[in-house]
Amino acid sequence: MGHMREDRTKERVAITAWWPKWEPELSEYIKTCERWQKANRNHGKYGLLQHIEEPKYPWETINMDWATGLVPGGKENFNVFLIILDMSECQVESMKR
Structure with a gap:
């Protein structure tokens, strides 16, 4: 505090x-x-x-961030997401929590 x-x-x-x-x-x-x-x-x-060098292989370089403060939704009332970005393919994965 x-x-x-x-x-x-x-x-x-x-x-x-x-x-x-x-x-x-x-x-x-x-x-x-x-x-x-x-x-x-x-x-x-x-x-x-x-400068981040361009990755040569998928999932060699990733960026991660949390999306928080969302309105709870779904049957589990998730309000946080982990966002993972694969820098080689600009592919996004997300996991609810």
């Missing part, structure tokens, strides 16, 4: 509480809160896109 950003946390505290020097104390608390730091750590820059 994460935390809100620092500015949103301060907004919430300002609505519900007050004490002398609350803003600098809250900032200091946030800086030392291990849970907040894990949830809101700054990530480094993302790398550049890499």
Whole structure:
């Protein structure tokens, strides 16, 4: 479970509480809160896109992704799909879950 950003946390505290020097104390608390730091750590820059060589054989290179948040349907009420794309033939397979 994460935390809100620092500015949103301060907004919430300002609505519900007050004490002398609350803003600098809250900032200091946030800086030392291990849970907040894990949830809101700054990530480094993302790398550049890499070229993928064209595969020579079927199923040598695949892409996979989940389709989630779907409206449940069917007798099993599936609402998640695993999508697998074979890059050699652009063939798509999907599995309901």
